[in-house]
Amino acid sequence: MIPASALRVVNVLLNAPSPLSLRELSREARVPLSVCSRYVNELERLGYLRKRPRIKVVNQELVYLIAYGRPLRSLRATSFESLERPQHLIKKIALLAEGRLAYAFTHLAGAELVAPYVVPNEVYLYVEEKQLGEWARVLEGSGMYPSDGGSIHLVVSDLDPFYGAREVRGVRVVSDFLLFADLYSCGGRAREAARFLAQKVGLRV
Structure with a gap:
């Protein structure tokens, strides 16, 4: 099993806008410097990055460590149901969150905004754990109700899914x-x- 701290390092490495020093990587990933150094040495040995002059990913297949190390559906999620179509819910939820709640869409809802491929039948979005109660109040006030089998999933992850997130057509996406x-x-x-x-945005994976 890959430690959560290692996955945070991988996530920062993949999404950092420019090469990092070890100290910068440690700070951004919230991992102790000595532990971060050990991860970097191992990733360099495996051919995923180079350390000098600054740390930089040289093999983007590093992303598979995240895919296999913490599958989306293995993460803790709070689910809600709605009679509205998932495509309509994306914009609606973004408007409900605007200015007060942190979020970032992923899975097919995120892909719908970045590289549409198949119509989403579920809506996955990352949220902050401390805001789950407020999210529940906001969603229930807009006709979305708690349901174990629901199609709206509020996902909590210690990976820092907001690192590298951006706005696409007025909606936050990982x-x-x-x-x-x-x-x-x-x-x-x-x-x-x-x-x-990957083809659409030029990921070399």
Whole structure:
């Protein structure tokens, strides 16, 4: 099993806008310097990165460590149900969150905004654990109700899914690398969507 701290390092490495020093990587990933150094040495040995002059990913297949190390559907999620179509819910949820709640869409909902491949039948979005109660109040006030078998999933992860997130057509979406990993980890049509995303945005995976 890959430690959560190692996956945070991988996530930062993949999404950092420029090469990092070891100290910067340690700070961004919230991992002790000595532990971060050990991970970097091992990833260099495996051929995923180079350390000098600064740490930089040289093999983007590093993203598969996230896909296999913490599959999206293995993460803790709180689910809700709605009679509205998932495509309509994406914008609606974004508007409900605007200015007060942190979120970032992933899975087919995220792909719908970045590289549409298949119509989403579920909506996955990352949220902050401390805001789950507020999310429940907001969603229930808009006709979305708690349901174990619901199609709206509020996902909590210590990976820091907001690192590298961006706005696409007025909606927050996770980074391309995390979006790829989440799609790929689910198999089936979602994995096909991951491959389409990689082609569309130029990921070398």
